[in-house]
Amino acid sequence: MTSNLKYGRLGFPRCVFWCILFCIQISFGQKDVSSTAKVQSIFDEFTVYRHQNKIDKALETLAQAAEIAENNEDAKLLLDTYHQYARLYLEEGDRETTLFYWDRASILLKDLSYSYGSAFHNYLDAALRFDEGNNFQSLKLLEESRKLSNNRNLGNNILLLEAYIFTNIEKYEDAIKNLHALIVNSDDKERAYLATKANLQLAKISLELDDLEEGIIHSQAALELADKHGYFKEIKASNERLSNIYERTGDYNQALVYHKTLEQLKDSIFNIEKVTLETKTADKMRFEHQMTEINKLTAKNEELSESKSRSEITLILTSAFLTIISLLAVSLFRNNQIKLKTNDLLYTKNKELELARDSAVSAMEAKTNFLSTVTHELRTPLYAVTGLTHLLLEENPADHQKEHLKSLKFSGDYLLNFINDILQINKIDADKLEPLNIEFKLQKVLTDVVDSLQQNANENNSKLILDYDPNIPSQLLGDPIKISQIFMNLVGNALKFTKDGKVEVIAKMLKKEEDEVKLYFEVKDNGIGISEDQQKNIFDSFEQGSIQINREYGGTGLGLTIVKSLLGLFGSKIHLESELGHGSSFFFELDLKCDSNALNEVAFELNPEEFDFKGLHVLVVEDNKINQVITKKMLTKKEITCDIANNGNEAIDLARANTYSAILMDIHMPGISGEEATRQIRKFDQEIPIIALTAISLDDSLDSFYEAGCNDVVTKPFKPEVFYQKIGENIFRKKMEGLV
Template sequence: MTLNLLHLRLSGKMLILLCSFLYAQVTFAQDDVSSTAKVQSIFDSYIQFRHQNQVDLALETLNEAAEIAESNEDAKLLLDTYHQYARIFLEEGDRETAIFYWDRASILLKDLSYPFGEAFHKYLEAALRFDEGNYFQSLKLLEESRTLSNNRNLGNNILLLEGYIFTNIEKYEDAATNLNALIVNSDDKERPYLATKANLQLAQISISLDDLEDAIIHGKAALELSQKHKFSKESKIANQLLSVIYEKTGNFNESLFYKKNLEKIKDSIFNIEKVKLENKTADRIRFDHQMNEINKLTAKNEELSESKNRSEITAILTSAFLTIISLLAVSLFRNNQIKLKTNDLLYTKNKELELARDAAVSAMEAKTNFLSTVTHELRTPLYAVTGLTHLLLEENPSNHQKEHLKSLKFSGDYLLNFINDILQINKIDADKLEPLNIEFKLQKVLTDVVDSLQQNANENSTSLILDYDPNIPSQLLGDPIKLSQIFMNLVGNALKFTKNGKVEVIAKLLRKEEEEVKLYFEVKDNGIGISEEQQKNIFDSFEQGSVQINREYGGTGLGLTIVKSLLGLFDSKIHLESELGHGSSFFFEMDLRCDSEALQSVAFELDPEEFDFKGLHVLVVEDNKINQVITKKMLNKKEITCDIANNGNEAIDLAKANTYDAILMDIHMPGISGEEATRQIRKFDEEIPIIALTAISLDDSLDNFYQAGCNDVVTKPFKPEVFYQKIGQNIFKKKTEGLV
């Protein structure tokens, strides 16, 4: 019985304690909800007072919020309050006080994780930069603010400030986009106010663009909203704008009407007293807050003094320390302002440089595309000129006709070389050249260059000699085509300026380490030489030393530029040693790879004179009628018969239905290209030699032709001897390999 009574008593006490605890929790929750609702009500009142330009009442409500935040030790609420203080003082033109509150907010933010607070802090900093005139810095800060919070109201205020900035930097279209979005905004806090501000700014933009009708529409919309919601400051601005706009249109009655409204607002006793009251309230609140800060610092100072027995020395040191800190703070603030202005200037200059760079790139692309199109289009008529000239020379013309035809042939060859050089330079400038990495025989490449230029050497009574180091591995990996181009330009250049002399082409092995070889190349002559002054610019485009040299020897002045650029693809550099009247020496080094395990086999070579073209039957794929006639006649000269395909589809059908010894494939044709036609033919015939005949443009790549299935490439317009040699090499090499 006693135990039961004891148990009941204990249970009763526990129940009382539990009820007390629950009551306390409910009361605390109610107080918390009540406090939150009260703070929200305060901020709602603040927004209304701020919009209606009742600055004194707005500051009073903020002060009430700050007191609640301090009593509840609510750092986030206090931060929000400081931010609003900074905002309203900045809007009222008191920049110094705005910075005072912004700095206090900065201190609070260091110990808070509050994304919205950080975002609003960035927004206020952007507003301060805008007030200074640092527009690009302000835009950058607004973008950072946008990424920190997706709060709708903050986002709309960012749009508005961006609209002001875009207007000031005359990006009216961007400004209008932002402001029109604010006119129809769905902001739950500031919808009418934002729409009013947006209409006022759009009216300003319309005035700048001399669109006065649109300016009137936005001005009246702003006035209607401001009067309806008692936005006194905005109402004043709207009346002022409408007065100016109507004066510009010549409607002086309407202008006078709005000017009178404006004068009423300005001269109203209510407004004069209101300004006095606002200033008094602002000064009091600012003074109270600043005194509060001073009292805190004084209390800390006294505490320090007491801990040191109020030593006179400590007091002096503390005072000196505080003075130094204050001076440093002022200095840092000024330096920060200078830094921000400098950053904004740098940001502006960077933007200008980016625009200049983009313009330069666009100009370069336009130039490249133009030259590519021109050079490509010139090749078709040039093919007719060179082809018909060759055919006429083959038909035994009279002596006086032969002289004219030779002059015509020379002019055609000169023009062809010029076009090829321009195309090569543009490919290099456009970064559309990449070195190949295929197996080749260096000795054969150099021998071919020397043999092809031997006739030029004979005409100048000059001996052309190849000095080739036998220790160089026979099988190398690299780009034989570009290497050939380098030596064609260097040797051709040397022969041009050397008469009754000697030109040497030298290739030496410097060292060999496993599969890596370093080679030394030199082309030297004993021609006219180059002066020291001329050597400085000799590798620049269209440079030939002097006008007299250009007139005497001709040429484009692009050869050495091409050499320098091509060697750059191999990470190599051309060097020059020359003395006027004693010849020149161009030399460079190059790293290549070799296949040490490759068989040192001797390739089977055919002499062009041994080609027996009689009885060959080929397919010519060409869409140009003149080119068809010329190509057919050139083939018939060697007793080669041919069929003509006008496009890629015809070529595929004829290749399926007939047997040919080779296909001469034009690349650029309407419908499917020569590359695609080659791919289709390779699906059912992998053996037939296909030679691409094409006027290569800037976008063409030899690699693409070979990957499509072409065995060789001849560029149009071509030299007849090259044309016949390529046909013979590909047809007879295939047959010879089959026999072997």
Template sequence: MNFNLVNKKIGEKSLLLLCILLCAQFSFAQSESNSASDVKSIFDEFMGYRHENKIDKALETLDNAANIAENNEDAKLLVDTYHQYARLFLEEGDIDTAIFYLERAGDFLKDTSYSYGQAFHLYLDGALRYGEGNNFQALKQLEESRKLSNNRNLTNNILLLEAYIYTNIEKYDDAIKNLHALIVNSDDKERAYLATKANLQLANISITLNDLEEAIIHSKAALELAQKHGFAKEIKNAYEQLSNIYEINGNYEESLMYTKELAQIKDSIFNTEKAKLDADTADKIRFDHQMNELNKLQAKNEELSESKNRSEITAILTSAFLTIISLLAVSLFRNNQIKLKTNDLLYTKNKELELARDAAVSAMEAKTNFLSTVTHELRTPLYAVTGLTHLLLEENPSEHQKEHLKSLKFSGEYLLNFINDILQINKIDADKLEPLSIEFKLEKVLRDVVESLQQNANEKNTELILDYDNKIPKKLLGDPIKLSQIFMNLVGNALKFTKNGKVEVIAKMLKKEEDQVKLYFEVRDNGIGISEDQQKNIFESFEQGSIQINREYGGTGLGLTIVKSLLGLFGSTINLESELGHGSSFYFEMDVDYESKEGEEVAFELNPEEFQFKGLHVLVVEDNKINQVITKKMLTKKEITCDIANNGNEAIDLAKSNTYDAILMDIHMPGISGEEATRQIRKFDTVIPIIALTAISLDDSLDSFYEAGCNDVVTKPFKPEVFYQKIGENIFRSKMEGSV
């Protein structure tokens, strides 16, 4: 036998088999690639039909996708298909069918790791809850959805649904922000469609806010996009909006024109035959899916039946098994009935709890907004009280008048502190506060606090001492404003309850690392002290220990609550040691970043004595006449001249045509706000100091004022010395920097 010949033949057969396997593998890979391409094409086609309101075609297209998914046993594709079914029926108002497909998708997701599918499922659940009127639950589902996937198309659809919800709960600014982002979206699937929906919703909000010109602009923009891309529903909605707007506006000729267009498009697109065709298609596909499930069950039953006929023993065992199952079924049925009743009861209770929670959230928001509005509105008349009191004290009143005016000044400042405390608590409750991270000098912050409260200490005949550790780095990174608020409250509280004694402010460095230091702070006094029972509630709002303490020492009891909440922003906790009659010690630790490389010191510092106000000329932007008079008189006291602008537009015109040393800009004005006026001025003058004067409210942010171009912020009503200090610092710093 020729072994070489045999080996050669075996080698040829092996090579042939290897080629067959490679070809099969290549063919399979190519088939998979083609399948994926087909599915993408199908979904793109479905999206087009959905936008054009061709429901029958859209459903048929999804049916093809479902068949491919089932043939390939592709669970993720089947989830995507069921989700699109659910979304389509949800948009058509068929909630029951939408829930049917959403539950089918949910069953597959239980056994499939698919983050995008989970995210889309939460998005659809949010849409369902929004349709039920559970706005806050819907927002929560959308927030969870956003965490699971950063898919651009899903993110844009979440933005749109959030805008609808914000409109429902009258958060129009948030809704408008989302919708403007969608108008300029770069979505690769639904760019034009999302922009159309956004314009329609902006028009709705503008109608609600009685801004009919803006509503017309957005409605026409939506109509133009919808006509260009064939979005049938949106064309109809845009015509309805325009007809309605022009009717409200009194332009009946235009309104009639759009009404005729609307009637024509309804006849051509939204006719009875189309609605019947869509319904028939939907019923057919739903029926096919349900029959598919039944066929699968029947196939399983037939397989079991064939197995039974193979052996008599199997038949006997099956009969015995069925008998046992029947007995168990009776027991399970009874247990199931009890379980169903329990589930119904739990479901009802859960619904009641959800409604109660929504009501509580709404009530909390209403309370927050009410307190914000009240505190903001109180500031304007309080500005007149404190300002006029200061002016009268400056005009050499008689001794008996001076006594009354000082009492009035004290009352005004007390009321101002109370309003500030309420606003601060309100901001904390509403999660409106975030710590800054800017460079600052801790020693200067603490010395400023001590100096500002020195007069209070003198009145109580109390020694106020700062014990500062010089090992602390000169420049730290953090939030000096909130740190100053913490010490103002702690030191002010210590002085309030200490007479003829001593208050110490202590700052020590515990540990220093490469870019962070651990600091220890303490405010210690030898005042009246706090009993153990009183210490339990001392950090709660409006708590001062006892009614007698409140009557003797006054105050609101909010200071320590603010301290506790502000420290929470920095991840720190306030601690208390006190003994009745032997004083108190409030202390805490804080990790603070610092600049490891010390830079150059500031070239110059300004002192109030150096300010030469005489001859300065400023622009005062203020819409309130009383405030105009007070501000002008306060400036005149320092021999500063001024021009008055009644609104933002006047301010822009005056700033263009005149030269000023500074601009005092009110923020809240009719027409354009002070922020917008500042932005416009900064386009042609980037140098002039602009100081914001504002009765700051809950939604105001100091960051937004600075971003708009303001150099500094003074909150109304302000103390005159603070007012003059800010004007001097900003004007003379600007001049000194310019000369440098």
């Protein structure tokens, strides 16, 4: 019975031995948080050296990180360090050393639960497969890596490697899409470097597609970024590419200029010394790590030798504990049988739960896709309803007709808001939303929200007040669209439940450190308030507190759900304080970056009354005949003439042959899409304002519209005042900027 038991070195059962070892680890395995921060700063320093091709410096910083990680017995930090070693050597073409560190990382990863580490390991494996020429294996590994971690920097590097693979297998459209996304990336670690690599790869693709003009543009963009940041490899690659392109175009003088620059770089004393020093450093690092492994094995052999001398003592102790162990063995055997039966039951239940989960996910995806399709398809007929209603109201209808038309307009606006809320919730549920990181003026965003809702306040005989802290920097970096949506929902909600009262919008600066600010926002009212029971569910979808409230005040019950979800994208939470009959207060904090360099800039604003539309001539790209008629009539109201293009190909031909003040581009059309048509137009006209008009769907991304070359986006069905405002801003801003 006892023959199957396994003992430790001193005769203890292994279960006892491991318990003791576990206790020791708890006592002494505490991590040094400050060391982790130090290693992170070392990694940041390493990234800079890697980008600038200073291999010796990069290896020295990694050696520091490895030493700290080993001293603290921090397996995760050591794993990250090995990964960076492997990546660096792979980029330098040293596959043997790359595999050495990749293997070390594989051993560490077996005993770790570290999703980012696993994701990066798969990414490196994909890079190795790509280096071997196994493109499709590499793509599969990149997909697995993307599922394991949503780290932005890793995601951008996956995009870049995917673009290389797509180029290899001649899926140029997919490669170009990835690379354009990287050119405008908001990566906080490698933004400029990724943009440089993307431009270089786009230049390579342009050469393969024989688009030499595009190749010159991207090569020069890469050279400019590489020169600015000191990316030595990329400077050489850019000069080499430009030399080849100009030679192919027949411009041999320009080709010679870049060829000479390239030769100077290759023959420079700095470059020769650098290669020699880096080789020595690399060999030294590799030798030290291999010696470390040998020392570990030597220590293990000595430990085994010592254990042999203690074997006699072990035998005596084993005999002493034999009777006790026998009794324990019986107990363990019975417990093990119970455990096996329990595991079988758990396995069966887990399979059932997995099937139920998969079924629920499929149902959720089907619901999301259905709602997305429905909301998208509803927008086209709704555009006709709202557009024709607006036109009829402006044609001096009779008084008895005016009342019906206003009711129809109200119903159309209500339905549009409901559709927008459903689409927004769908996008949030499907993880289709990501916050932008662009420059904007917070005061203007809040002022626009207050101004647009002032009429609602007047109808309820309530005051709407903006209390804005003048200490908040004028220029911030963030997502003005989503911030505007948050306040439109909060302020609109407050006004709905406040009659003969007051609604305040408060914006205060809590603190400012270098280029970061912490802001406090609050929307408070003295309306009907929310009971304590209702507050528990107020942020759930389609919840409005009670059926009576829904019937009396209307609405979808989605506004606060959207606010909660949008704030989640910024890493913030909404808080509520309310008392029934005494009003409510919704408040939250946001961390934003500020553009200190732009604080003293003098900006100009355009007012709608300054727009002189008379004499403008625009191109309307729209495949729906009803929409063509409505859009044309709306433009005629402002004395704007237009040409109509029924599809993207017509739009390209008309834009090439005529001069227009602006182009109104529908996105979803048969044949080539509005995005592709915009890209083609941008190849021969960089200046003309292009405004996307789209019944935006779940899969649409505003980022992709701007990336294609659109200056602005108006979602259909649009409000006429928004339509005219966007046209005026985009046409007259160009003229104002020209005058400035």
